[in-house]
Amino acid sequence: MSFRETDALCDLYCKAKQQGYGFFANNIADTNTLVGLLEGYSSKRSDLIVQISSGAAAFAGGGNKLAGLRILSYTVRELARNYPIWVFINLDHFTVNEMDLIKVAIDEQLVTSIMIDASAESFNENVRISRTVKEMAEPMGILIEAELGKIKGVEDEISSDEAFLTDPQEAVEFVQRSRADLLAISVGTEHGVSKGKTITLRTDIARAINQSLIANELNIPLVLHGTSGLLPEQVAEMISYGICKLNKDTHYQYVYGRAAHDFYLAHTASIVPPNTMPEQTIDVDHIFAMSDWSPRKEHFDPRVVSKMIRKQIMETAMKLIDQVGSANKSIFR
Ligand SMILES: [Zn+2]
Numbered sequence: 001m002s003f004r005e006t007d008a009l010c011d012l013y014c015k016a017k018q019q020g021y022g023f024f025a026n027n028i029a030d031t032n033t034l035v036g037l038l039e040g041y042s043s044k045r046s047d048l049i050v051q052i053s054s055g056a057a058a059f060a061g062g063g064n065k066l067a068g069l070r071i072l073s074y075t076v077r078e079l080a081r082n083y084p085i086w087v088f089i090n091l092d093h094f095t096v097n098e099m100d101l102i103k104v105a106i107d108e109q110l111v112t113s114i115m116i117d118a119s120a121e122s123f124n125e126n127v128r129i130s131r132t133v134k135e136m137a138e139p140m141g142i143l144i145e146a147e148l149g150k151i152k153g154v155e156d157e158i159s160s161d162e163a164f165l166t167d168p169q170e171a172v173e174f175v176q177r178s179r180a181d182l183l184a185i186s187v188g189t190e191h192g193v194s195k196g197k198t199i200t201l202r203t204d205i206a207r208a209i210n211q212s213l214i215a216n217e218l219n220i221p222l223v224l225h226g227t228s229g230l231l232p233e234q235v236a237e238m239i240s241y242g243i244c245k246l247n248k249d250t251h252y253q254y255v256y257g258r259a260a261h262d263f264y265l266a267h268t269a270s271i272v273p274p275n276t277m278p279e280q281t282i283d284v285d286h287i288f289a290m291s292d293w294s295p296r297k298e299h300f301d302p303r304v305v306s307k308m309i310r311k312q313i314m315e316t317a318m319k320l321i322d323q324v325g326s327a328n329k330s331i332f333r
Pocket of ligand 1: 093155191225226247
């Protein structure tokens, strides 16, 4: 079901934090990933959080971010009607340069939560910008995720050469002043393709941040970015320290690319003419009209590879849901 009921998102995170499980928040840029996720999540009876980055909005809108944001939001809303779970939309890593888009997203209720990323600014600027978005979003019941510290790596239009880990005491002051509903922390994960076995994951800092917030009656859900290379035991440990939302983008991008690769490789002979064909008959522009050979539509029709991609995304989602424990926890009634 559609994501409009924002109170449900609050309940979702609160219940997860109380009971010690979490949610992967999954980036989408097209319908293939979305349908695969909807299939996987509904069959596991887990609610679903999808995210739209500003790069994904630009992609979906053919360069027009606002058009893309509306397209993806409406697509989620329409497709979600077919499934007996809650589906929520988060804006991922929107910055101060995209305040116009944020305003439209709020006014038109295109989303259920917004990550305002002002982590590249000074502490006071980060507080000021995050608080501004909180005040814009609050009347519509839209939640705000803010980030303190800096996460290393490249994701979409966001990149950072180095990491600044979140300071637990600063986190308390930051949440008090910004009134953020969710806090993204930097504890050693990296955006992009990273390897859980080589990164230094500062679980001690995550635990200290959670304890400091709770001690100050700010028991809000914490967010971890750059989780694609984490090992299952690292994911479980982070959830035990109050992480309720774990961002997932790169992992599905790989699954998507790999599914397409494997499918086309298995059907090369349906798509690429044999190299014994006379040169003059190789006429791609007219789909080999001058040749005896024809490509096979049952393999090159993009919907065929898309079905394979959706299936692989679905199967991956089902495994990942088991890592965070959100199966059979849907609050949809
Ligand atoms: Zn991120």
